[in-house]
Every structure is written in C-alpha cells, then in structure tokens.
Amino acid sequence: MPILGQVIGVLIQTLSIYTLLLLVRVLLSWFPNLDWSNPVLATVSSITDPYLNAFRGLIPPIGGLDLSAILAFLALQLVQTLLEQSRGLFYASF
Numbered sequence: 001m002p003i004l005g006q007v008i009g010v011l012i013q014t015l016s017i018y019t020l021l022l023l024v025r026v027l028l029s030w031f032p033n034l035d036w037s038n039p040v041l042a043t044v045s046s047i048t049d050p051y052l053n054a055f056r057g058l059i060p061p062i063g064g065l066d067l068s069a070i071l072a073f074l075a076l077q078l079v080q081t082l083l084e085q086s087r088g089l090f091y092a093s094f
Contacts, residue, residue, distance in 0.1 A: 002090070008086060012083050012087070015079060018047075018076065021044060022051070022069070022072065025049075027045070028041065054072075055075070
C-alpha cells in the first residue's frame with residue numbers, strides 16, 4: 001500500500017474523530033449548568049472552540065441559536081469527502 005494512501009486514510013480517520021468530538025461539544029452546549037472547568041470538558045472545549053470560533057464570526061446567532069456549528073460540520077464533511085475522493089483517484093492510478 002503506498003504511503004500517500006495511508007496518510008490520506010489517517011487524515012480521514014482523524015477528521016471522523018474530530019467530527020465526533022465536535023458533535024459532543026455542540027450537544028454539551030445545550031446544558032448551560034455544566035462546569036467547564038472540569039478537565040475533560042475543558043479539554044473538549046479547548047480542542048473544538050478555536051475551530052467553531054472561525055465560523056461564529058460568519059453566521060450571527062439567530063434568536064439565541066448559534067447556527068455556526070452547522071457550517072463547521074459542512075466544512076469538515078466537504079474536506080473529508082475531498083480526501084476520500086483523492087484517495088480513490090490515487091489508488092485508481094496504481
């Protein structure tokens with residue numbers, strides 16, 4: 001198996017894990033009384049918030065709902081799909 005195909009596979013898996021972590025962060029945001037100083041929650045927040053903040057400036061909250069996470073998920077899905085297609089093209093050329 002060519003090394004580039006393996007690297008692309010690792011990137012795809014990493015994006016899948018990050019998407020799951022992002023989903024956990026968004027779901028936890030529905031509970032306003034959580035103690036975000038908890039080490040586990042603080043770690044999740046420190047990993048995901050910089051990415052979410054990039055999209056929060058693009059879409060303002062509507063009626064108190066932060067819809068920027070939808071755009072963040074769509075961007076991750078787009079990158080993951082492009083990587084999967086490039087891996088398929090890469091293997092097709094060998």
